[in-house]
Amino acid sequence: MTRVLVTARDGSFAARGQVAPTGGTAVVDRIETSAAHRRRGLGRLVVHALCEDALARGATTGVLGGTPDGRALYEALGWRAEAPxxxxxxxxxxxxxxxxxxxxxxxxxxxxxxxxxxxxxxxxG
Structure with a gap:
């Protein structure tokens, strides 16, 4: 599992996420940006870093369970909704x-x- 943490200059939490490659599939999870740091590209940075790591580990497919708030970001990064x-x-x-x-x-x-x-x-059994 790979985790990405972005902190502000004062050390406070700004954004995070994690990915767990399992063979050809990588599960992207816990993508979060602090309210005080939204709309600055940090979510994009985190997802991009996690996907690059998963690709380097051999993953060819990504799975992500996102919230409605994050959907626009994920779709802008090339993800598409497969099912509710x-x-x-x-x-x-x-x-x-x-x-x-x-x-x-x-x-x-x-x-x-x-x-x-x-x-x-x-x-x-």
Whole structure:
């Protein structure tokens, strides 16, 4: 993984991003520019540096999950939307049905009926 961090002259955060090449595909992630430093080309600088690094490592395809705020930047840099992105979160529950942290363990059995996964998506075992 490669991370890029841009700081202001006073050392404060200005922009950042990271890329993780996985063979021919590189996942670009966590692109962010501080509100105080937007519209100065820092997002472009970060994305360009990350893409150059991924290309040097053999990636030929990039994957990026961006926000609507960043879409204009990414499209200006040659990225194109392939599909809408849906962000989902699953909160584990304890035996009483209340939220809780299971620290990587599966949630306790709550006695509720669990639907089997869709055909073809069953966990490997």
């Amino acid at each position: 992105l849906v962000s989902l979160r699953h909160a584990a529950t304890d035996r009483t049905g209340h939220g809780g942290s299971h620290r990587g363990r599966p949630p306790a059995d709550t006695g509720r009926r669990r639907e089997p996964p869709p055909r073809g998506l069953a966990p490997r």
